[in-house]
Amino acid sequence: MEHGDRILVLDFGSQTTQLIARRVRELHVYSEIKPCTASLEEIKAFSPKGIILSGGPASVYDEDAPTVPKEVFSLGVPVLGICYGMQLMTHLLGGRVEASNKREFGPAELKIIDNSDLFYGLALDRTYRVWMSHGDRVEKLPQGFGAIAESENSPYAAIKNSEKSLYGVQFHPEVAHTEIGQEVLANFVLRICGCKPTWTMKSFIEKVVEEVRQKVGPDEKVICALSGGIDSTVTAVLVHRAIGDRLICIFVNNGLLRKGEVESVLNLMGSLGLNLHYVDASERFLERLKGVTDPEKKRQIIGHTFIEIFEEEAKKVGQVTYLAQGTLYPDVIESVSFKGPSATIKTHHNVGALPERMKLKLIEPLRELFKDEVREIARELGLPEDIIYRQPFPGPGLAIRILGEVTKERLEILREADAIVLEEIKKSGWYRKVWQSFAVLLPIRTVGVMGDYRTYEHVIAIRCVDSVDAMTADWTRLPYDLLARLSNRIINEVRGVNRVVYDISSKPPATIEWE
Numbered sequence: 001m002e003h004g005d006r007i008l009v010l011d012f013g014s015q016t017t018q019l020i021a022r023r024v025r026e027l028h029v030y031s032e033i034k035p036c037t038a039s040l041e042e043i044k045a046f047s048p049k050g051i052i053l054s055g056g057p058a059s060v061y062d063e064d065a066p067t068v069p070k071e072v073f074s075l076g077v078p079v080l081g082i083c084y085g086m087q088l089m090t091h092l093l094g095g096r097v098e099a100s101n102k103r104e105f106g107p108a109e110l111k112i113i114d115n116s117d118l119f120y121g122l123a124l125d126r127t128y129r130v131w132m133s134h135g136d137r138v139e140k141l142p143q144g145f146g147a148i149a150e151s152e153n154s155p156y157a158a159i160k161n162s163e164k165s166l167y168g169v170q171f172h173p174e175v176a177h178t179e180i181g182q183e184v185l186a187n188f189v190l191r192i193c194g195c196k197p198t199w200t201m202k203s204f205i206e207k208v209v210e211e212v213r214q215k216v217g218p219d220e221k222v223i224c225a226l227s228g229g230i231d232s233t234v235t236a237v238l239v240h241r242a243i244g245d246r247l248i249c250i251f252v253n254n255g256l257l258r259k260g261e262v263e264s265v266l267n268l269m270g271s272l273g274l275n276l277h278y279v280d281a282s283e284r285f286l287e288r289l290k291g292v293t294d295p296e297k298k299r300q301i302i303g304h305t306f307i308e309i310f311e312e313e314a315k316k317v318g319q320v321t322y323l324a325q326g327t328l329y330p331d332v333i334e335s336v337s338f339k340g341p342s343a344t345i346k347t348h349h350n351v352g353a354l355p356e357r358m359k360l361k362l363i364e365p366l367r368e369l370f371k372d373e374v375r376e377i378a379r380e381l382g383l384p385e386d387i388i389y390r391q392p393f394p395g396p397g398l399a400i401r402i403l404g405e406v407t408k409e410r411l412e413i414l415r416e417a418d419a420i421v422l423e424e425i426k427k428s429g430w431y432r433k434v435w436q437s438f439a440v441l442l443p444i445r446t447v448g449v450m451g452d453y454r455t456y457e458h459v460i461a462i463r464c465v466d467s468v469d470a471m472t473a474d475w476t477r478l479p480y481d482l483l484a485r486l487s488n489r490i491i492n493e494v495r496g497v498n499r500v501v502y503d504i505s506s507k508p509p510a511t512i513e514w515e
């Protein structure tokens, strides 16, 4: 299928690589990230109209500093190096990069010297605030290069070789703190690379549907694990558009869902016309979780049981070749980065373990996207608001919000408390403003006094956070009145709870979930 103009981002492990691709897509030009270890063939096969080299933690003069084939600079497509990317371009093309004692972290004032292309439309008689994060700097330019901007500590804050269309910026145009960031990227992508801004969510949907149609043979079936969350639902709807009822969705009741969730998911999915298999495996999950208190153990048990069920269901379906998954970009960041996976903080229950054992091929149409982009697709697909604005809910469900052993009694307490939190958060208009809002049941009891009696009962913690991608988060400053109402209702209405606390930890150092 014909694809529009696209930009390739090569990743050197920067914290903000993901944002580069995203900002380019905001310019309506499709963009993907590949690790810097991608081969020249792979790079060419992508047929980019421009290449962006990301920043990264290494120094180009380090022994095994990540690099790219030098041919990248002579493919005849413009290249923009950002921070490490610019340093690497300098280094590979014969310039010099050194550790500097004038390091720049945070804001810096950029003075533009040449506004003919990369800085087109920007003024020469003032400075712009840009965001820097570097300890090395370019000391000598490669041949054919000139400076096009400077900052106090970087005489070569931006450079170019216009003959070869090679550009470098020491600052980070992709971050929001760089006031001219989007202008610089637009100049590179639209003006210098000449990309036509034709990419939209609508064209993305068409492309995915077409690709799935081509990929899946006329007699082949696809299964999709469907949670009712936005990621798997959008995936299912896209695949369903392509192959209709040859897509079989499997929704598992693991006994760890929220109050009324089974009914509401079945209703919603029914309205979408999906071919849905509902599996009630709650007893099996709860049986296996008996006596288990270790968070990682819980996750493993749940993950394995999910796999087992999908295997059983796939067998029933018969000839299945593909598994469709709602993997998003933040889910793959670790494996995309050239450095390989980082430390395991917690094992997100992972249906990704499925294909290896079941020998299924994967369909992951959303793997380059962020949650808010997926919400835009959902809107474009005309999905109900209940799905579009649904807060994320983890696969292991309430099990990782019950600290200590998961029992039916404790599930019941948490379900009731959680339902009150959701109801009040929705009523007060906060549901869509926050990333997640939920209740956690703590493994302790505290003393209270209710109607002159001593009580010794459970504690509920309320967790409510703001985030854009769940990588970092801050606790939401909910109004005191709302917190008061939550506390009051939970203590009065949920049997067995006599105390409510509000979690005021950010991520990092805490995480969003408690286990």
Ligand SMILES: Nc1ncnc2c1ncn2[C@@H]1O[C@H](COP(=O)(O)OP(=O)(O)OP(=O)(O)O)[C@@H](O)[C@H]1O
Residues within 6 Å of the ligand: 224, 225, 226, 227, 228, 229, 230, 231, 232, 233, 250, 251, 252, 253, 254, 325, 326, 327, 351, 390, 391, 392, 393, 394, 395
């Ligand atoms: N109860 C379930 N039944 C079937 N599949 C599930 C269930 N819970 C989770 N999954 C699978 O695990 C994947 C990961 O769950 P995750 O919660 O990250 O994504 P999601 O539910 O699609 O979206 P959201 O992040 O909005 O909740 C889901 O996309 C789905 O494929």
Ligand SMILES: O=c1[nH]c(=O)c2[nH+]cn([C@@H]3O[C@H](COP(=O)(O)O)[C@@H](O)[C@H]3O)c2[nH]1
Residues within 6 Å of the ligand: 299, 346, 347, 348, 349, 350, 392, 393, 394, 395, 396, 436, 470, 507, 510, 511, 512, 513, 514, 515
């Ligand atoms: O599908 C999932 N399976 C999991 O095992 C899992 N653990 C955490 N989460 C969700 O991921 C985001 C980040 O959570 P943490 O800050 O607790 O790691 C938050 O949005 C969490 O709700 C999960 N989602």
Ligand SMILES: NC(=O)CC[C@H](N)C(=O)O
Residues within 6 Å of the ligand: 014, 054, 055, 056, 057, 058, 059, 082, 083, 084, 085, 133, 134, 135, 136, 137
């Ligand atoms: N953010 C970056 O790309 C940093 C590049 C390099 N490590 C430096 O310190 O200058």
Ligand SMILES: [Mg+2]
Residues within 6 Å of the ligand: 227, 229, 392, 393, 394, 395
């Ligand atoms: Mg979910």
